[in-house]
Each structure stands twice: as structure tokens, then as C-alpha cells.
Amino acid sequence: MSSKHIVIAGGSGFIGNALVGEFLARDFKVVVLTRIPRERIDGVIEAKWDGRHVGEWARFLNGAEAIINLAGKNINCPHTPENLHELTGSRVNSVHAIAAAFEVVKIPPRVWVQASAIGFYGNTGSQLCDESVPNGSDTLAEICREWEIAFNSANTPTMRKILLRIGFVLGRDGGALPVLSKITRCFLGGSVGNGRQYISWIHIADLTRMFAMAVENENLRGTFNAVGQYAVMNLEFMRELRHALHRPWSPPAPVWAVKLGSRLMSSEPSLALAGCRSIPKRFLEAGFNFQFSNLPDALENLCG
Numbered sequence: 001m002s003s004k005h006i007v008i009a010g011g012s013g014f015i016g017n018a019l020v021g022e023f024l025a026r027d028f029k030v031v032v033l034t035r036i037p038r039e040r041i042d043g044v045i046e047a048k049w050d051g052r053h054v055g056e057w058a059r060f061l062n063g064a065e066a067i068i069n070l071a072g073k074n075i076n077c078p079h080t081p082e083n084l085h086e087l088t089g090s091r092v093n094s095v096h097a098i099a100a101a102f103e104v105v106k107i108p109p110r111v112w113v114q115a116s117a118i119g120f121y122g123n124t125g126s127q128l129c130d131e132s133v134p135n136g137s138d139t140l141a142e143i144c145r146e147w148e149i150a151f152n153s154a155n156t157p158t159m160r161k162i163l164l165r166i167g168f169v170l171g172r173d174g175g176a177l178p179v180l181s182k183i184t185r186c187f188l189g190g191s192v193g194n195g196r197q198y199i200s201w202i203h204i205a206d207l208t209r210m211f212a213m214a215v216e217n218e219n220l221r222g223t224f225n226a227v228g229q230y231a232v233m234n235l236e237f238m239r240e241l242r243h244a245l246h247r248p249w250s251p252p253a254p255v256w257a258v259k260l261g262s263r264l265m266s267s268e269p270s271l272a273l274a275g276c277r278s279i280p281k282r283f284l285e286a287g288f289n290f291q292f293s294n295l296p297d298a299l300e301n302l303c304g
């Protein structure tokens with residue numbers, strides 16, 4: 001494969017699609033590793049992998065500028081024991097498969113950018129969480145711990161490695177915003193639970209620029225919170241969303257209603273009831289400039 005190409009594992013989803021656009025615009029050739037490859041007309045190669053074993057796909061890593069790994073079962077599902085097993089396994093196994101693939105590649109990628117989540121910190125109330133805050137103890141924190149251990153223990157002595165603990169990503173084409181917008185348009189966009197849980201949101205356009213910075217800035221390595229500058233409480237988030245969608249008032253959703261709604265939507269209530277007030281300390285220190293610093297602008301851009 002010719003020079004300046006990038007491989008995105010799990011690149012067929014919400015964040016992956018946005019990253020494909022970002023790196024095509026930056027003149028990269030892009031290879032997506034996916035379990036179900038499709039023909040594309042944008043020049044992107046989709047290569048088949050199973051997210052567990054080294055295969056033919058490993059040849060695309062040869063000489064790549066970067067490997068980005070986003071693969072993992074979506075957390076928006078009931079957190080039953082079976083689903084939790086798959087949530088962890090799909091993340092840890094994909095990391096192991098990529099690490100094992102480097103052993104059969106002549107020129108490994110220069111940098112490995114790995115997704116994690118601010119769920120690493122747990123349900124932390126109003127505590128400000130920069131990258132130095134220790135691992136939490138709830139279910140998502142445990143999943144993130146295993147995910148990060150797999151990445152940090154991969155034997156890649158010469159490779160630059162970056163871990164992005166991603167927050168609540170706001171975009172038109174995936175993640176939670178389209179669902180929340182739909183509910184809010186139906187006058188059901190009230191605050192959730194006591195409304196005091198923090199939402200560390202980030203606009204998808206800023207997130208893709210963070211990934212690009214991670215790939216292109218040779219000085220960056222280690223763990224970074226990939227969140228916006230100003231986390232807000234759930235009650236403020238929902239108020240701004242109602243404002244953006246011209247729905248002046250909605251009744252608050254008590255915990256029992258969130259649990260019932262989650263059940264009806266095959267989701268997990270803790271995703272809405274727990275929170276984390278995270279800050280992008282290391283990205284700010286590295287000089288990252290946010291395009292969307294405040295929530296009303298981000299929502300106006302995405303919902304207006």
C-alpha cells in the first residue's frame with residue numbers, strides 16, 4: 001500500500017465514519033477493519049477482520065502512519081452478564097489482535113491511538129476528573145480498566161501510543177444525541193433523575209480534530225481525556241437541548257421512569273443516571289483549540 005495511510009479498526013460506526021471523513025480530508029488513504037466489509041465509492045478500503053485473531057488484514061498495518069482502534073460492542077444495551085462479557089471481550093480482544101498483528105508486520109505503524117472512555121473514572125459526582133484521577137469501581141470503570149490494561153501492556157517498544165478517554169460525543173449521525181432529540185421533540189426532554197449528574201460532552205468535530213492531533217503531533221503520548229472544556233449537569237444539558245429544539249418545558253423524568261424507559265428502549269438506566277465531570281487537561285496543555293466550547297453553540301450547530 002502506498003505511503004500515508006491509516007487503519008481504523010471499528011471504523012464503520014459513529015465515530016469511525018467521522019474519522020474517515022477527517023482523514024480523507026487530510027489526504028490520508030484510509031483502511032477500515034470491519035466484520036462486515038462493503039464496497040465503497042469514496043476510495044476507502046474495508047478489510048475483513050473478526051476483532052479477535054490476526055488475519056490477512058494485518059498486511060494493511062505495514063507502513064501505516066497510524067492504527068486507530070474504536071472496536072467494541074455498543075454500550076447502549078441492557079448490562080446483563082452476557083452483554084457485559086461481550087462489552088469487555090470485544091474491546092480487550094481487538095486490542096490483543098492488533099498487538100499480535102504487529103509481530104507479523106515488517107514496518108509497524110508509527111502511532112497507535114486507542115479509544116477508551118471517561119467511564120474509567122466511574123460515577124464521580126461533582127469531582128473534577130483530569131487524567132490523573134484513579135480508576136472507579138463501577139461496571140463501566142471495570143470494563144475500561146481491562147481495556148486500558150490490554151492496551152498499556154501491549155509489547156510495542158518503539159511505537160508512540162495514545163489512549164483517548166472519550167466523553168459523551170454529540171453528533172447528528174449517531175451516539176445519544178439523535179435519540180435524546182427525538183424524545184425532547186415529543187415533550188419528554190426533562191431532566192433525568194435528580195439532574196445533578198455531570199455530562200462531559202464533546203462535539204464530534206472537536207473529537208475528530210483530537211484524533212488528528214494525536215496522530216500528527218509527534219510529541220503526544222500517554223492518556224488524554226477527549227472531552228469538551230465545560231461539562232454540564234444533566235438538568236442544564238436537557239434545558240439547552242429543549243431550547244435548541246424549541247420545547248420550552250418538559251416534566252422531569254424520575255428514576256423509576258428512566259428505568260422503565262430504558263427497559264422499553266433496550267438500554268441501560270445507569271448510562272443516564274450516572275455522570276462524570278471530566279476536563280481535557282492534557283489536550284489544553286498541548287494547545288488544542290476547541291471549535292465548540294460552549295453547549296448552546298454545539299447544539300445549535302447540530303440541531304438548529
Ligand SMILES: NC(=O)c1ccc[n+]([C@@H]2O[C@H](COP(=O)([O-])OP(=O)(O)OC[C@H]3O[C@@H](n4cnc5c(N)ncnc54)[C@H](OP(=O)(O)O)[C@@H]3O)[C@@H](O)[C@H]2O)c1
Nearest residue numbers: 010012013014015034035051071072073074090117166169
Ligand atoms: N460515542 C460515544 O459517545 C463514545 C463515548 C466514549 C467512548 N466511546 C468508544 O469509542 C468507540 C467507538 O464508538 P462509536 O460511538 O463509534 O461506536 P459504534 O458506532 O457502536 O461503533 C463501534 C464499532 O465497533 C465494531 N464492533 C461492534 N461490536 C464488535 C465486536 N463484538 N467485535 C469487534 N468489533 C465490534 C463495529 O464495527 P463492525 O460491525 O463493522 O465490525 C462498530 O462499527 C467505542 O469503543 C466506544 O466505546 C464512544
